[in-house]
Amino acid sequence: MMKQARTLLSRSLCDQSKSLFEGNFKVSPLRGFATRADSSTSARGFSGKDAAKPSGRVFAPYAIFKGKAALSVEPVLPTFARIEPGNLRIDRRGSVMMTFMPASGERKYDWEKKQLFALSATEVGSLISMGSNDSSEFFHDPSMKSSNAGQVRKSLSIKPHADGSGYFISLTVNNSILKTNERIVVPVTTAEFVVMKTAFSFALPHIMGWDRILGQADTAAQGITLHPKTDLPQLGVEWV
Amino acid sequence: MMKQARTLLSRSLCDQSKSLFEGNFKVSPLRGFATRADSSTSARGFSGKDAAKPSGRVFAPYAIFKGKAALSVEPVLPTFARIEPGNLRIDRRGSVMMTFMPASGERKYDWEKKQLFALSATEVGSLISMGSNDSSEFFHDPSMKSSNAGQVRKSLSIKPHADGSGYFISLTVNNSILKTNERIVVPVTTAEFVVMKTAFSFALPHIMGWDRILGQADTAAQGITLHPKTDLPQLGVEWV
Amino acid sequence: MMKQARTLLSRSLCDQSKSLFEGNFKVSPLRGFATRADSSTSARGFSGKDAAKPSGRVFAPYAIFKGKAALSVEPVLPTFARIEPGNLRIDRRGSVMMTFMPASGERKYDWEKKQLFALSATEVGSLISMGSNDSSEFFHDPSMKSSNAGQVRKSLSIKPHADGSGYFISLTVNNSILKTNERIVVPVTTAEFVVMKTAFSFALPHIMGWDRILGQADTAAQGITLHPKTDLPQLGVEWV
Amino acid sequence: MMKQARTLLSRSLCDQSKSLFEGNFKVSPLRGFATRADSSTSARGFSGKDAAKPSGRVFAPYAIFKGKAALSVEPVLPTFARIEPGNLRIDRRGSVMMTFMPASGERKYDWEKKQLFALSATEVGSLISMGSNDSSEFFHDPSMKSSNAGQVRKSLSIKPHADGSGYFISLTVNNSILKTNERIVVPVTTAEFVVMKTAFSFALPHIMGWDRILGQADTAAQGITLHPKTDLPQLGVEWV
Numbered sequence: 001m002m003k004q005a006r007t008l009l010s011r012s013l014c015d016q017s018k019s020l021f022e023g024n025f026k027v028s029p030l031r032g033f034a035t036r037a038d039s040s041t042s043a044r045g046f047s048g049k050d051a052a053k054p055s056g057r058v059f060a061p062y063a064i065f066k067g068k069a070a071l072s073v074e075p076v077l078p079t080f081a082r083i084e085p086g087n088l089r090i091d092r093r094g095s096v097m098m099t100f101m102p103a104s105g106e107r108k109y110d111w112e113k114k115q116l117f118a119l120s121a122t123e124v125g126s127l128i129s130m131g132s133n134d135s136s137e138f139f140h141d142p143s144m145k146s147s148n149a150g151q152v153r154k155s156l157s158i159k160p161h162a163d164g165s166g167y168f169i170s171l172t173v174n175n176s177i178l179k180t181n182e183r184i185v186v187p188v189t190t191a192e193f194v195v196m197k198t199a200f201s202f203a204l205p206h207i208m209g210w211d212r213i214l215g216q217a218d219t220a221a222q223g224i225t226l227h228p229k230t231d232l233p234q235l236g237v238e239w240v
Numbered sequence: 241m242m243k244q245a246r247t248l249l250s251r252s253l254c255d256q257s258k259s260l261f262e263g264n265f266k267v268s269p270l271r272g273f274a275t276r277a278d279s280s281t282s283a284r285g286f287s288g289k290d291a292a293k294p295s296g297r298v299f300a301p302y303a304i305f306k307g308k309a310a311l312s313v314e315p316v317l318p319t320f321a322r323i324e325p326g327n328l329r330i331d332r333r334g335s336v337m338m339t340f341m342p343a344s345g346e347r348k349y350d351w352e353k354k355q356l357f358a359l360s361a362t363e364v365g366s367l368i369s370m371g372s373n374d375s376s377e378f379f380h381d382p383s384m385k386s387s388n389a390g391q392v393r394k395s396l397s398i399k400p401h402a403d404g405s406g407y408f409i410s411l412t413v414n415n416s417i418l419k420t421n422e423r424i425v426v427p428v429t430t431a432e433f434v435v436m437k438t439a440f441s442f443a444l445p446h447i448m449g450w451d452r453i454l455g456q457a458d459t460a461a462q463g464i465t466l467h468p469k470t471d472l473p474q475l476g477v478e479w480v
Numbered sequence: 481m482m483k484q485a486r487t488l489l490s491r492s493l494c495d496q497s498k499s500l501f502e503g504n505f506k507v508s509p510l511r512g513f514a515t516r517a518d519s520s521t522s523a524r525g526f527s528g529k530d531a532a533k534p535s536g537r538v539f540a541p542y543a544i545f546k547g548k549a550a551l552s553v554e555p556v557l558p559t560f561a562r563i564e565p566g567n568l569r570i571d572r573r574g575s576v577m578m579t580f581m582p583a584s585g586e587r588k589y590d591w592e593k594k595q596l597f598a599l600s601a602t603e604v605g606s607l608i609s610m611g612s613n614d615s616s617e618f619f620h621d622p623s624m625k626s627s628n629a630g631q632v633r634k635s636l637s638i639k640p641h642a643d644g645s646g647y648f649i650s651l652t653v654n655n656s657i658l659k660t661n662e663r664i665v666v667p668v669t670t671a672e673f674v675v676m677k678t679a680f681s682f683a684l685p686h687i688m689g690w691d692r693i694l695g696q697a698d699t700a701a702q703g704i705t706l707h708p709k710t711d712l713p714q715l716g717v718e719w720v
Numbered sequence: 721m722m723k724q725a726r727t728l729l730s731r732s733l734c735d736q737s738k739s740l741f742e743g744n745f746k747v748s749p750l751r752g753f754a755t756r757a758d759s760s761t762s763a764r765g766f767s768g769k770d771a772a773k774p775s776g777r778v779f780a781p782y783a784i785f786k787g788k789a790a791l792s793v794e795p796v797l798p799t800f801a802r803i804e805p806g807n808l809r810i811d812r813r814g815s816v817m818m819t820f821m822p823a824s825g826e827r828k829y830d831w832e833k834k835q836l837f838a839l840s841a842t843e844v845g846s847l848i849s850m851g852s853n854d855s856s857e858f859f860h861d862p863s864m865k866s867s868n869a870g871q872v873r874k875s876l877s878i879k880p881h882a883d884g885s886g887y888f889i890s891l892t893v894n895n896s897i898l899k900t901n902e903r904i905v906v907p908v909t910t911a912e913f914v915v916m917k918t919a920f921s922f923a924l925p926h927i928m929g930w931d932r933i934l935g936q937a938d939t940a941a942q943g944i945t946l947h948p949k950t951d952l953p954q955l956g957v958e959w960v
Contacts, residue, residue, distance in 0.1 A: 296566050296567070299570065299693075300693055315693055431603070432602055432605065435601055438605065438608065439684065439690055442694075451694070
């Protein structure tokens with residue numbers, strides 16, 4: 001009965017999330033997820049004149065709505081720079097963006113108070129290798145190496161429930177200028193954490209850009225003349 | 241000998257499944273898998289005038305035929321809505337559809353009495369993290385939040401065999417209007433469950449829509465002009 | 481020293497394998513891998529008049545060459561049948577083809593005496609879930625349900641080394657007409673078995689045809705008009 | 721505090737790595753990564769007249785920068801040879817290329833002293849199956865089977881930290897002609913090793929060429945007429 005109630009609640013929240021996310025794209029750029037969309041846009045290098053073109057972006061966050069807060073996770077692709085005609089080099093690594101939102105009432109979440117944390121490839125590696133009793137903690141400074149370094153400090157903490165039924169994921173943001181210290185905690189079940197681990201494992205080679213390296217094969221087969229057997233060097237990569 | 245017998249039986253059923261599935265697509269829309277096809281169609285948003293066009297759908301269920309019932313599983317893709325020219329937002333999440341069919345005789349199954357259960361991403365996460373001694377139970381109300389809510393209650397239960405050789409997967413459907421209570425149980429071997437877990441893990445990022453986010457790279461490389469190095473913002477996604 | 485020797489030997493054999501595989505495609509259809517190529521061809525439904533066309537096939541077996549025998553594994557794609565204009569249904573499931581070849585001398589293998597065993601999806605599931613102390617055994621009858629049923633019996637056995645350093649993989653083929661009983665054994669290291677498990681796990685959704693179901697998303701985004709929000713059915717797949 | 725310091729350091733190095741990799745592509749062909757780029761080029765069979773064409777290569781190494789040395793890993797695709805019109809056979813297997821670079825000062829690395837080691841598919845299988853207390857060692861002779869065989873001996877060693885917090889990865893290169901014996905050691909954390917294992921597992925089927933075999937399905941569905949049901953052979957691959 002308890003279980004059923006929880007499932008039904010979770011479904012309600014899930015349903016609600018649809019309208020919440022819709023709102024996300026209707027609100028003015030000054031509100032809500034718009035900041036994320038903006039940073040995502042700039043990260044992909046769309047300049048002003050590109051703004052009117054179709055950008056081909058896809059939004060499919062995995063969202064977990066709980067009583068006091070919600071957590072939404074979504075991969076962010078790396079960007080590439082052309083280094084020679086036809087060649088690409090990874091320029092900015094991808095990440096898994098985590099968005100925390102405090103609740104503002106029953107099944108309502110305050111997008112203006114959301115906080116972001118972008119997991120790097122290595123932090124993703126740390127998360128997906130966590131056992132059911134393991135903890136993790138990551139520290140970021142969004143203004144690192146700028147004149148504002150040290151003003152804002154973010155800490156993401158993942159701690160197991162005492163009974164092994166899941167984890168508490170919490171983000172603490174300390175702003176030394178505004179003298180604020182915010183903390184948003186979202187409890188996640190083992191099943192939700194497994195979804196995250198499986199999806200993050202799937203995303204990892206993509207945020208590293210390895211899918212691009214390894215996807216070249218298909219292109220090669222269509223466009224590039226393969227070397228005849230007689231051209232083979234005697235010693236190749238395999239012997240290094 | 242026992243083992244061989246089982247394998248041969250399994251092959252017979254597997255062979256039979258081919259003709260069973262064929263039947264599936266020949267019967268009238270009022271029968272059998274047709275309901276699934278219908279719901280799948282509507283879920284993908286094909287309207288009347290689209291019905292005559294090739295729909296490009298692929299049917300490849302993984303079916304387990306046992307003495308008293310059969311279980312067939314198959315992923316269902318999410319749907320996307322256009323939110324701006326060229327952008328897509330996930331609209332309805334995908335799922336893994338489980339179809340249970342009671343046997344109506346030796347190696348015959350009654351499609352009219354089939355029962356469906358669509359696993360959400362989180363329920364898939366729960367299933368793929370099950371150890372050999374773990375149990376799971378999920379509850380659905382197909383009419384939730386409509387005026388018919390509570391009339392039908394479905395419960396999917398996965399329980400390990402006592403000797404660790406597999407699981408019993410059972411679906412109970414309770415209809416309070418018709419005052420019926422149906423239960424279909426399919427025993428699955430460890431090997432069959434591993435196939436399900438591996439295939440579900442593969443499917444999970446796709447039913448979440450993350451393959452669409454992460455597949456954008458290929459498109460981007462062909463069509464979008466990558467930003468020159470000088471356009472790079474000083475602080476990007478990685479520093480959030 | 482031992483270890484180095486083994487690595488160097490393995491490299492020699494690996495190098496040799498290249499020429500062995502080359503031979504495979506130069507020999508007459510009556511010899512060697514040609515049989516496999518033939519069955520593969522027919523399994524993909526190429527008829528006589530297709531034979532002259534480019535078939536677009538790719539050969540990339542993973543081969544393990546040992547002192548007394550060699551084992552080569554390679555995935556075989558499923559075939560699909562058109563069931564309506566534009567729709568596809570899986571017709572014949574894919575498999576992982578295992579080819580065993582006895583040694584005919586030092587670093588030479590006798591292709592004419594090769595034996596084949598095609599692992600089904602469920603058998604692949606069984607193999608990839610094997611722990612370091614587990615055994616597996618599978619039985620096939622290549623002529624099952626024909627008038628020749630029972631004439632040939634194949635048994636594939638996977639047994640762990642006593643010291644946990646790998647497995648013995650052996651294929652026994654018993655022909656009751658020819659009154660022959662052949663047995664080919666290939667010892668594989670843990671690393672080689674992990675390659676097989678990883679590659680088989682990768683292949684599994686493909687031999688089941690699920691990559692085709694889940695790959696539809698890309699096509700859909702390009703060609704199919706997505707439903708406007710107002711057309712959404714009140715109850716969709718997710719609520720089943 | 722310790723942890724934060726480490727994270728910030730790691731971020732600095734990561735940031736530095738960007739400029740380091742940039743340098744990589746600006747230096748003359750006689751320096752740094754250029755050697756790798758060259759070998760990669762020849763491995764893909766680009767002949768002289770192809771050199772001016774866009775090659776479509778993508779560079780996305782995963783780099784780990786530590787105090788005394790750095791390690792960069794990147795997959796290398798297999799090459800294919802045409803064996804009949806339209807068919808491809810794997811010609812040279814892919815690998816995971818490991819590049820070790822000693823530090824030449826604080827946060828500076830000496831590209832001219834880099835050493836390469838290309839992991840084969842089986843060596844990748846060995847690495848990805850390592851538990852937290854396991855060790856591995858691989859031996860290569862880059863000039864094997866040439867007249868220079870035995871002159872250079874490379875040994876890659878992976879040893880766990882005593883406290884289980886990661887591994888030491890070291891490459892020893894012994895040159896009997898130059899009478900040199902170089903050794904570069906990079907400590908990697910558990911999280912970094914998990915990134916490597918996850919990315920290597922993703923890469924493995926690609927360096928084996930299995931993605932090419934299994935990616936044929938998409939092509940087949942578009943271009944090849946599927947066999948009608950009546951053409952089915954009585955006994956197919958599945959029954960082998």
